[in-house]
Amino acid sequence: MSLKIVVLAKQVPDTRNVGPDAMTPEGTVNRAALPAVFNPEDLNALEQALRLKEQFPGSTISVLTMGLPKSAEVIREALYRGADQGYVVTDRPLGGADTLATSYTLSQAIKKIGDYDIILGGRQAIDGDTAQVGPQIAEKLGLTQVTYAEEILSLDPEKKKIVVKRHIDGGVETVEAPLPLVVTVNGSAAPCRPRNAKRLMKYKNATIAAERTPEQAEALAPVLEKKPYLNITQWGAADIDADPAQIGKAGSPTNVKAVQNIVFKAKESRTMTGSDDEIDTLIQELLNEKIIG
Amino acid sequence: MANYYNDEIKFQLNHPLMKRIVELKERSFADKDEFDYAPQNFEDTMDSYDRVIDLAGDIAENIIAPNAEDVDAEGPHCENGGVRYASKTYENLDATVKAGLNGVTMPRRYGGLNFPCTPYTAINEIIATADAGFENIWSLQDCIETLYEFGDEDQRQRFIPRVCQGETMSMDLTEPDAGSDLQSVMLKATFDEKENCWRLNGCKRFITNGDSDIHLVLARSEEGTKDGRGLSMFIYDKRQGGVTVRRIENKLGIHGSPTCELVYKNAKAELCGDRKLGLIKYVMALMNGARLGIAAQSVGISQAAYNEALAYAKDRKQFGQEIINFPAVYEMLANMKAKLDAGRSLLYMTARYVDIYKALDDIARERKLEPEERQEQKKYSRMADAFTPLAKGTNSEYANQNAYDSIQIHGGSGFMLEYACQRLYRDARITSIYEGTTQLQVVAAIRYITNGTYLTILRELEEESVSAEMQPLFDRAKVLADKLEACVNAVKEAQSQELQDLAARHLYDITANAMMAHLIVLDASRAPELFAKSAQVFLNLAEAEVAKNEKYIANLSVEQVENYKA
Numbered sequence: 111m112s113l114k115i116v117v118l119a120k121q122v123p124d125t126r127n128v129g130p131d132a133m134t135p136e137g138t139v140n141r142a143a144l145p146a147v148f149n150p151e152d153l154n155a156l157e158q159a160l161r162l163k164e165q166f167p168g169s170t171i172s173v174l175t176m177g178l179p180k181s182a183e184v185i186r187e188a189l190y191r192g193a194d195q196g197y198v199v200t201d202r203p204l205g206g207a208d209t210l211a212t213s214y215t216l217s218q219a220i221k222k223i224g225d226y227d228i229i230l231g232g233r234q235a236i237d238g239d240t241a242q243v244g245p246q247i248a249e250k251l252g253l254t255q256v257t258y259a260e261e262i263l264s265l266d267p268e269k270k271k272i273v274v275k276r277h278i279d280g281g282v283e284t285v286e287a288p289l290p291l292v293v294t295v296n297g298s299a300a301p302c303r304p305r306n307a308k309r310l311m312k313y314k315n316a317t318i319a320a321e322r323t324p325e326q327a328e329a330l331a332p333v334l335e336k337k338p339y340l341n342i343t344q345w346g347a348a349d350i351d352a353d354p355a356q357i358g359k360a361g362s363p364t365n366v367k368a369v370q371n372i373v374f375k376a377k378e379s380r381t382m383t384g385s386d387d388e389i390d391t392l393i394q395e396l397l398n399e400k401i402i403g
Numbered sequence: 404m405a406n407y408y409n410d411e412i413k414f415q416l417n418h419p420l421m422k423r424i425v426e427l428k429e430r431s432f433a434d435k436d437e438f439d440y441a442p443q444n445f446e447d448t449m450d451s452y453d454r455v456i457d458l459a460g461d462i463a464e465n466i467i468a469p470n471a472e473d474v475d476a477e478g479p480h481c482e483n484g485g486v487r488y489a490s491k492t493y494e495n496l497d498a499t500v501k502a503g504l505n506g507v508t509m510p511r512r513y514g515g516l517n518f519p520c521t522p523y524t525a526i527n528e529i530i531a532t533a534d535a536g537f538e539n540i541w542s543l544q545d546c547i548e549t550l551y552e553f554g555d556e557d558q559r560q561r562f563i564p565r566v567c568q569g570e571t572m573s574m575d576l577t578e579p580d581a582g583s584d585l586q587s588v589m590l591k592a593t594f595d596e597k598e599n600c601w602r603l604n605g606c607k608r609f610i611t612n613g614d615s616d617i618h619l620v621l622a623r624s625e626e627g628t629k630d631g632r633g634l635s636m637f638i639y640d641k642r643q644g645g646v647t648v649r650r651i652e653n654k655l656g657i658h659g660s661p662t663c664e665l666v667y668k669n670a671k672a673e674l675c676g677d678r679k680l681g682l683i684k685y686v687m688a689l690m691n692g693a694r695l696g697i698a699a700q701s702v703g704i705s706q707a708a709y710n711e712a713l714a715y716a717k718d719r720k721q722f723g724q725e726i727i728n729f730p731a732v733y734e735m736l737a738n739m740k741a742k743l744d745a746g747r748s749l750l751y752m753t754a755r756y757v758d759i760y761k762a763l764d765d766i767a768r769e770r771k772l773e774p775e776e777r778q779e780q781k782k783y784s785r786m787a788d789a790f791t792p793l794a795k796g797t798n799s800e801y802a803n804q805n806a807y808d809s810i811q812i813h814g815g816s817g818f819m820l821e822y823a824c825q826r827l828y829r830d831a832r833i834t835s836i837y838e839g840t841t842q843l844q845v846v847a848a849i850r851y852i853t854n855g856t857y858l859t860i861l862r863e864l865e866e867e868s869v870s871a872e873m874q875p876l877f878d879r880a881k882v883l884a885d886k887l888e889a890c891v892n893a894v895k896e897a898q899s900q901e902l903q904d905l906a907a908r909h910l911y912d913i914t915a916n917a918m919m920a921h922l923i924v925l926d927a928s929r930a931p932e933l934f935a936k937s938a939q940v941f942l943n944l945a946e947a948e949v950a951k952n953e954k955y956i957a958n959l960s961v962e963q964v965e966n967y968k969a
Contacts, residue, residue: 304466305458307503307516311440311451337439 111267112168115159116220118231118244119152119173119188121181125236126150133371148184151232153302155295158262159230160192160303166267170194172223176204176215179320185342189313190305195339197223198318201346203358209238211361213246218350220251228265228272229292233258244294254291260299265289318344407468407529408460409706411744414930415751416452416525424755425449427762428519438511452522458502459526466498467533471659474536475826479661484647486614486661488540495537496569499530505544506567509551513559514567519758521751524699528750531703532710535830536659538703540612542696546572546619549689550638552764553676558638562617570616574689575639575665577609583843585621585682586631590667592622601637601674603645603667611837613663614648616641619689620672621681634681637672645670656829691788693838694795695757698750701798701834704827705743708802708809711824712736715813726812735812739805741940744933745919746798748926753790760784786860789851796844797915799834806831845911853895853903857914858888864921869928872935876924876942883917883949890956899961906959909952916945 123144125132131143156173163169173188175181176199185196199219207215220229229248234241241257248255256274260282263273270289275282277296316339322330334341347357355361382388396402425448432448434441442448470491477489488496499505507523509515523545531538547566551559566572581587590605603622607613618639625633639646645668652662676685713736716727726732763772763780772780806828810817817824835841851857861884869877890913894906920942927938 304462304498304502306501307455307458308440309503310454310458311442311516314450314454336436339439 155230157302206359208362208364209242217250248292406460463533471534474659500569513563527699531700536657539660573615631682636681698794701802708805712809744937748922756787792844792847880920
């Protein structure tokens with residue numbers, strides 16, 4: 111029994127290594143100053159997908175992203191790790207989307223992909239930290255959703271059931287859910303496996319149409335007949351039958367009014383000598399206030 | 404993301420000889436329509452090497468290196484007659500296997516990457532920088548070269564794909580009474596007529612990764628013989644059973660690598676190649692590959708020792724400033740870097756020579772070589788034989804020196820077990836011992852010193868042109884070659900084998916310094932931004948070393964030999 115798996119991935123500025131020029135004077139993320147990377151929790155999601163594929167040979171993994179043409183890089187990264195195919199939704203009218211417009215666009219793309227048993231994505235992206243897109247897609251497609259997933263414990267393709275361990279406050283929760291569904295994966299899940307040397311060499315020249323110069327496109331055309339995997343599918347708004355009013359800026363009710371730089375400061379401070387008594391008292395105090403324990 | 408694949412390694416990979424190596428290895432890109440990961444042309448090939456080494460650098464820095472301390476502390480354990488690796492060794496193995504970094508040099512038809520030895524050496528070095536102990540386990544995959552070269556097609560098809568999928572290997576050579584002297588191997592191989600297979604009985608000691616999946620075993624197949632001509636090479640497959648691990652050695656360094664004592668009880672095995680050629684042909688081939696591997700491991704450790712020392716010197720403040728500002732410290736760092744760069748140049752020159760002759764050897768398995776190809780094969784095979792002991796001996800000594808200096812730069816903190824430099828110091832120590840001690844590398848090299856092979860190579864290198872900036876250094880390097888010639892002649896004139904043996908190590912050091920001086924100047928001429936400083940510093944070092952050894956040899960005489968005996 112094989113599965114059809116869709117993995118949602120996003121190319122994000124690497125906000126984990128922030129320098130002084132990470133923000134523009136206007137308070138938005140200075141994308142030019144930060145390298146673009148595969149959103150970390152989407153990699154965790156990809157690993158869960160790859161494990162399912164190992165467990166159910168013949169399964170296919172399609173990776174879907176929305177972004178600028180260069181976001182095809184995350185598709186290549188996914189192909190290097192074991193994904194089977196990729197889709198990049200890229201189009202000018204799609205720009206400036208908030209989570210509502212993004213989830214609409216991606217759910218339209220998923221409908222176009224069509225056949226799926228499980229949709230996996232990271233819990234949230236490190237540039238926006240909203241954690242809304244996965245759940246919104248589930249709503250739009252009318253699917254069950256399991257969020258904060260740490261591990262897929264089992265999947266029964268006959269009964270169409272999945273058992274997932276969720277990371278929740280103070281512990282874990284094990285839930286069972288019906289297929290098809292949306293699962294968003296937490297950063298505490300298993301890290302994604304490395305790129306594979308052979309796949310790296312196979313897919314290194316895979317591109318979407320928008321990445322090619324006219325000369326490159328011409329040179330590639332005969333090659334694609336023998337090596338169709340070097341073409342990554344590119345879709346525009348029209349390809350996914352998107353309603354122009356629901357995509358991009360037009361479809362985004364969210365407006366960022368202002369962004370403030372917040373510097374954390376200690377509100378109160380106490381100086382201690384470090385005697386055993388003092389430490390005991392402090393521990394007791396922290397326990398009482400439920401800061402630790 | 405940080406990555407151990409640095410510009411210096413990248414430079415070595417882009418040497419002009421690579422054109423010929425790729426041409427021979429890819430055979431007009433014959434695999435391009437059959438395998439989706441095979442390259443289309445030279446640029447494509449080099450790009451693939453670059454990307455795969457980058458992938459290895461990523462794993463080395465982000466998975467293997469962070470695990471190194473835990474692996475060192477936990478070490479492997481002997482359990483139920485087998486080995487249980489340190490827990491994080493399994494993580495490392497899982498990562499390298501998923502990354503497909505196995506069977507790197509094997510042909511694609513068996514599932515390999517079909518990489519030449521040069522990019523393989525780069526991956527090897529990078530993994531050793533992260534953890535020299537893990538590098539042992541990983542790099543034993545190159546035993547498969549020997550099986551590929553001397554096994555039959557049936558054996559190739561059965562074993563090579565398994566290694567490409569990540570099964571590990573070991574070479575079972577050493578015994579309690581057969582270390583450097585492998586002619587004394589006693590492990591008994593007898594032919595079992597009933598089962599139509601060979602049976603191994605006896606014991607092996609100091610076997611690195613001795614609980615591996617596929618073993619190459621040196622055993623005595625000819626009853627009644629006592630020397631190397633009675634030894635044959637066997638393949639033992641762990642799936643057959645019959646070999647147990649009796650104990651694991653407790654070592655000074657490379658803790659991640661299990662060193663095993665093995666007991667063979669009627670273990671089923673199959674002959675690899677022809678009887679009686681085990682030591683004289685196959686182990687020699689195996690050893691040359693292993694020695695190049697240790698040279699790469701040594702350069703990796705040297706790099707790690709330098710990295711640790713540099714980072715500490717930039718961070719540590721004394722007398723109101725970072726200690727890197729003090730001449731006593733930055734001089735040590737400069738010398739470490741110069742040895743690292745010069746030693747690495749020697750390593751990759753060796754790897755490239757190996758590549759050319761091995762690729763021609765491989766072509767010769769399918770068709771007769773053209774006369775000029777045969778000549779090329781002979782030339783490079785001889786150069787590889789000459790360079791391998793030079794690269795192994797020198798780089799392993801440098802690894803020790805750099806690890807020592809790395810601790811020195813750390814001062815008292817370096818003596819504490821909290822810092823990585825102490826692990827490097829312990830790990831480095833074996834490099835000048837196993838796969839032939841430095842003293843045995845001298846034995847392997849001395850004939851090429853006295854018969855003028857190195858000198859011819861030096862003179863050939865001097866034909867190359869260098870930049871105007873590097874010309875003065877190149878002239879100084881040439882003087883070192885002159886001195887080598889003079890010293891060799893002086894020793895030869897004494898007409899005493901004993902004196903020559905006594906002077907051998909010193910002649911070897913002069914040779915190595917002269918060779919590296921030539922190579923680093925040529926490198927600096929091509930890439931001054933990377934090597935100009937190292938070339939300057941190395942020439943100062945090399946001249947001093949040569950002067951010392953020159954004087955030492957001048958002071959030796961036949962009459963003095965007795966004074967050196969205990």
